[in-house]
Amino acid sequence: MKAGEGKQTCNKKNDTVSVVTISDAVVDRLTNKMPGMNTVKKVDGAEEDQKWYATLKCMDDYHTNRHGLTEDVFNQTLAALEQSMASATHSAPPCHKQVQEVIRCYRGCHNQTLNCEESVRKFADCVDLKKMEAIAQHKQRRHNQFGIDN
Numbered sequence: 001m002k003a004g005e006g007k008q009t010c011n012k013k014n015d016t017v018s019v020v021t022i023s024d025a026v027v028d029r030l031t032n033k034m035p036g037m038n039t040v041k042k043v044d045g046a047e048e049d050q051k052w053y054a055t056l057k058c059m060d061d062y063h064t065n066r067h068g069l070t071e072d073v074f075n076q077t078l079a080a081l082e083q084s085m086a087s088a089t090h091s092a093p094p095c096h097k098q099v100q101e102v103i104r105c106y107r108g109c110h111n112q113t114l115n116c117e118e119s120v121r122k123f124a125d126c127v128d129l130k131k132m133e134a135i136a137q138h139k140q141r142r143h144n145q146f147g148i149d150n
Helices: 019-030 045-066 071-089 096-108 113-146
Strands: 007-009 016-018
Touching (some): 096 113
16 A cells, blocks of 8 residues: 555544554454453444544545545536537537438438439438548547547
């Protein structure tokens, strides 16, 4: 274990909580090495609950800050997502013109849909082109963001 791993400091009490320390205490209890273990000690439930609540709160705060799960990070991510979605919703769907042409052809050639082969081929070509463009854009974003080429 590296220095500092498994330990965290709670800002409110400056208490150090350690999984290793807790585990050692459990081992000592199980092997009866702790003094006074033969006597029954009356424990105030509310006081013990407060102690554990404070310990869990400290661990939760540490985890939240370490993994960037704070409200500020959430709000920044949400704002970025809303901005990207706003720009995406103003664009027309891909191949919209070709879809309209296929629909017009199918309605006009109700019983002879094979006559719409040219419209369907143009639509399929458009879809293939848009797919290749999207893949190229994705690769470019990955390259710019992470330096990944494929």
